[in-house]
Amino acid sequence: MYQKHFGLLRKPFDLSPDVNAFFPSKMHKQVLAGLRQDVADDISLLLLTGGEGSGKTALLNVLTASLEIPGQLCVIPDSALENTDFFAYLGAQFGLLFNGNKAKFLVLFANLLEECREDGRKILLIIDEAHILSIGLLEELRLLANLATEVKSVLTIFLVGQPELLGRLTQEQLFLLNQRIAVRYHLGNLTREECRQYILFRLNQAGAGSDEVFSRNAEELIYEATGGNPRQINLLCDNALLAAYLQGVPGIDEELVRECIDRMHIRGDDSFLFLPPDTTVMRRGLVWTVLVVLLLEGAGMAFAYQKGWLVPVCQYLMRSIKLG
CATH class of the missing domain: 1.10.8 (Helicase, Ruva Protein; domain 3)
Structure with missing residues (x-):
């Protein structure tokens, strides 16, 4: 319009996280360079945190578009999946059959990793909104990462989420996963x-x-x-x-x-904005407030004097001055 x-x-x-509209701030460039190196170094499990709207998705889009290593990409956008739904989605993305039997699926997945190793290909698995993953699914991801290391690590798993993910990883049930994460990045504003x-x-x-x-x-x-x-x-x-x-x-x-x-x-939106005060208005309001207070105090003093309430006070002050 x-x-x-x-x-x-x-x-x-x-x-929309358009690759062409990606702004390379100093921090974003550093994280992007680090992630590129981690993929090249066959790091199997990475953590990327950042507040909502900090540019995590845009950065990962730039990363996957710029990698020169041939491979396959799978993005899990819905982190509320049940374990079986996760394996079904993963299988559909890579052309693997999942009939509800996890053991058979893992054999197929291990074979895929071996084929990728022989062909020099990589598999990138990006888990968005990882801070809301169930503990059970986070544990499944750890097992996938372990499976990848048995073959030469052609699989890189990105856990991408908001900062509360760091707190979740300190839970006792996720101790092994927390130890397994080799590299961690955080995007600030x-x-x-x-x-x-x-x-x-x-x-x-x-x-x-x-x-x-x-x-x-x-x-x-x-x-x-x-x-x-x-x-x-x-x-x-x-x-x-x-x-x-x-x-x-x-x-x-x-x-x-x-x-x-x-x-x-x-408008009633779930607004994020903090409106800094207009200092001109604040100063103007402060001046009027002081004037009103002074006028009220002056009126009160005049009324008190007329009633004779201030005579003892004035006498006390005069005596204090003479003694001083």
């Missing part, structure tokens, strides 16, 4: 400067001819409101672009961003 208004080829802040660069990067990728769509103050407020979380930045910026189009303004300033944040709260 607003693309023509801003001269854009497409929506710059789309939420963007820094203040990276947030600004991210906004410009996404706009340029969408064909923006100017770096002044968002004012500098607007970019600062976007960072303060989102904490540098990429998904939250996308949501807020997309709302701001739409609001600017509807209002017919050529750019986005701090006031418009504040309006968007306020509207996103009012």
Whole structure:
């Protein structure tokens, strides 16, 4: 809707994890380089954590698209699967029959690993939302990783989830799995400067001819409101672009961003945004508060003086001054 208004080829802040829209922050580049090396080194079990919207899926998409090693990819998007459903899904992805007999399936899977070893292929198994996996299914993944090491490790399992996964792994039932995880990575949010660069990067990728769509103050407020979380930045910026189009303004300033944040709260959404206070309004409110308090106190003092309630106090103060 607003693309023509801003001269854009497409929506710059789309939420889909597009490989071409991946922003290589310092942290994301480091994690990506580490994961590439881990796959090349035949690490069988990896852990990647990060808050919701931190860019885990986008990073893994870039990883799998950039690997030069031939292989097969299997992504498990639904972590609420029962054990039997998991093996059925895994079998369907790799062309293996699962008739409910896990032992027979593991034989078939071991044969597949051996074929991959002989052909120089890799198998990447990505488990998304791993923080909600059942303990039983997490244990099955450990056994798969053990099976892979019996053949030369052509299987790399990625456990991908939110930070609470780290806490789950400390449970006694998952002690062996926790020990088995060789490498761990965590994705945090963007820094203040990276947030600004991210906004410009996404706009340029969408064909923006100017770096002044968002004012500098607007970019600062976007960072303060989102904490540098990429998904939250996308949501807020997309709302701001739409609001600017509807209002017919050529750019986005701090006031418009504040309006968007306020509207996103009012709408009743499960809002993530924290609205930093407008210091001008705060100062103005503080001045009026002080004036009102002083007026009330002055009125009270006058009333007390008329009633004679302050005479003892004044006499006491005068005596204290003389004694001093």
